Amino acid sequence: MNRLSRRCAIVGAYEHPLRKAPETNELLFAFEAAKGALEDAGLEPGDIDGLFTPPMTLEGGPLGPGAALLLSDYLGIRPRFLDESDVGGASFGYYVNRAAMAIDAGMMSCALIVYAARPRSGRRGIGAAASELRATPDSFEQIYGLPLVGFYGMLATRYMHVSGLTREQLAQVPVTMRSHAALNPDALYRDRITIDDVLGSSEIASPLHMLDCCVISDGAAAVVVANEEIARRLAKPPAWVLGFGEATMNHGRGQGDWVEDTVSMIGEAARGAFDMAGVGRGDIDAAMVYDAFSVNVPMALEGAGFATRATVGEMIGGGGIGVDGELPVNTDGGGLSSNHPGRRGLFMLVEAVRQLRGEGPGACVAGASTVATVATGAASVARRASAVHILGVE
Amino acid sequence: MMSEWTKPSPTINEETRAYWTALDGHEMVVQRCRDCGAIQHYYRAFCAACWSTEVQDVPVSGEGRVWSHSTIWKNRAKGFADEVPYVVAVVELAEGVRVFGNIDAPPEDVAIDLRVRLKFVDTGAGWTFPLFEPIDGRPAA
Numbered sequence: 001m002n003r004l005s006r007r008c009a010i011v012g013a014y015e016h017p018l019r020k021a022p023e024t025n026e027l028l029f030a031f032e033a034a035k036g037a038l039e040d041a042g043l044e045p046g047d048i049d050g051l052f053t054p055p056m057t058l059e060g061g062p063l064g065p066g067a068a069l070l071l072s073d074y075l076g077i078r079p080r081f082l083d084e085s086d087v088g089g090a091s092f093g094y095y096v097n098r099a100a101m102a103i104d105a106g107m108m109s110c111a112l113i114v115y116a117a118r119p120r121s122g123r124r125g126i127g128a129a130a131s132e133l134r135a136t137p138d139s140f141e142q143i144y145g146l147p148l149v150g151f152y153g154m155l156a157t158r159y160m161h162v163s164g165l166t167r168e169q170l171a172q173v174p175v176t177m178r179s180h181a182a183l184n185p186d187a188l189y190r191d192r193i194t195i196d197d198v199l200g201s202s203e204i205a206s207p208l209h210m211l212d213c214c215v216i217s218d219g220a221a222a223v224v225v226a227n228e229e230i231a232r233r234l235a236k237p238p239a240w241v242l243g244f245g246e247a248t249m250n251h252g253r254g255q256g257d258w259v260e261d262t263v264s265m266i267g268e269a270a271r272g273a274f275d276m277a278g279v280g281r282g283d284i285d286a287a288m289v290y291d292a293f294s295v296n297v298p299m300a301l302e303g304a305g306f307a308t309r310a311t312v313g314e315m316i317g318g319g320g321i322g323v324d325g326e327l328p329v330n331t332d333g334g335g336l337s338s339n340h341p342g343r344r345g346l347f348m349l350v351e352a353v354r355q356l357r358g359e360g361p362g363a364c365v366a367g368a369s370t371v372a373t374v375a376t377g378a379a380s381v382a383r384r385a386s387a388v389h390i391l392g393v394e
Numbered sequence: 395m396m397s398e399w400t401k402p403s404p405t406i407n408e409e410t411r412a413y414w415t416a417l418d419g420h421e422m423v424v425q426r427c428r429d430c431g432a433i434q435h436y437y438r439a440f441c442a443a444c445w446s447t448e449v450q451d452v453p454v455s456g457e458g459r460v461w462s463h464s465t466i467w468k469n470r471a472k473g474f475a476d477e478v479p480y481v482v483a484v485v486e487l488a489e490g491v492r493v494f495g496n497i498d499a500p501p502e503d504v505a506i507d508l509r510v511r512l513k514f515v516d517t518g519a520g521w522t523f524p525l526f527e528p529i530d531g532r533p534a535a
Binding site for chain 2: 202
């Protein structure tokens with residue numbers, strides 16, 4: 001077992017209940033999330049000596065590069081340790097990892113990870129191409145009219161081709177997420193849907209339909225990651241970071257295979273996390289999987305080793321990722337139904353903590369003691385990163 | 395061909411200019427490293443496999459197969475909003491590199507392994523657009 005295992009814990013977690021927040025602004029929204037996480041932990045602002053937040057651009061907001069220093073100033077805290085690594089929606093997993101390493105190195109004792117964005121109120125089209133293309137690599141790609149969803153459409157086309165996953169099995173992903181959202185009063189969309197509803201919704205980028213795509217919500221969340229000493233003296237049970245791993249992929253000089261590279265990237269991150277944690281796939285009681293698009297889920301389940309390429313369609317189609325299934329996935333309704341303002345990774349961590357405590361706003365997996373999160377994010381197209389975490393109670 | 399190019403134009407810098415100049419001459423080039431032999435796309439001033447700066451242009455045949463594809467039904471971006479549905483694809487060129495492109499064919503005719511070849515469209519905006527078209531309209535056996 002790696003020495004970094006169980007050396008820190010998520011001790012506070014808060015997801016803002018609002019999915020439409022037209023009356024506020026991003027900074028105040030972030031403050032409310034941060035306050036919620038600190039109160040959940042039973043800590044004071046002065047306890048925070050590390051701050052992690054992404055430089056927001058695609059989903060709007062006032063904080064570009066330099067976000068961590070600017071947000072420290074606004075929040076009135078003076079952390080020693082900062083990070084604003086940007087790997088898209090997986091950034092928050094990277095922050096947990098950097099917090100764990102900084103805590104282990106004695107650089108920091110208690111980190112705040114915070115995110116707030118309002119693309120729904122700001123009417124921002126996530127994933128639309130910029131009007132001015134970068135010489136490299138955009139000019140070689142975006143001249144063809146490749147919105148973000150177009151990449152996932154191509155990924156889905158190829159993955160279905162090599163795996164035999166059927167369109168109906170893929171549709172079971174948003175259907176299942178909606179069934180979880182139906183139980184979550186905070187979720188953006190709660191009306192149950194069927195496979196026919198998914199296939200009958202307007203086609204966006206084949207084979208993906210509208211209901212294969214995540215919601216665009218306003219959203220804010222925060223978690224507090226603390227060292228062992230702090231974690232043990234707080235009232236709520238800590239969600240120990242049992243293991244973590246991360247990995248990246250890119251276009252490989254025009255010779256990358258997006259399907260194989262995605263699966264092996266997630267596999268590499270998952271192997272790191274499971275090896276560090278010293279637990280197996282069968283020990284996982286629930287998984288939070290980054291579901292920007294339906295196709296993310298089967299690929300992540302295969303990559304992380306929860307299914308094989310041959311079995312993943314059956315697992316999903318047969319109800320295996322439902323709250324009563326063999327591996328409940330995204331018990332809050334996920335990005336497909338609950339909350340996705342541009343980057344989802346932090347909401348996955350919050351929901352993992354809630355499951356471990358048995359205090360989710362929606363469905364709870366009885367007796368969950370070990371939960372995995374499998375996040376992917378991107379800079380553009382297939383320049384992607386993955387972060388996998390195993391969280392557990394003692 | 396068309397009155398005005400309303401889609402985005404590439405930003406061309408000194409590092410990438412030779413790629414776009416080749417397209418103006420109705421040729422697509424990839425690059426081969428003189429030191430390690432690796433080929434690459436997109437265009438760079440060095441070999442991204444070994445970091446040698448000894449890279450040479452290799453004109454491609456322009457023939458390849460669709461590696462994956464998606465029909466875009468919604469895109470509000472300027473120049474594309476009126477063009478939907480259109481097909482974006484990754485084409486595996488005979489030389490072994492995968493490039494992005496559009497397929498000039500009805501969406502229902504496009505499938506993985508469809509054989510395609512390049513044609514070159516004068517945008518009237520000072521650069522040449524590489525466009526794939528089916529070779530015989532049928533996926534390779």
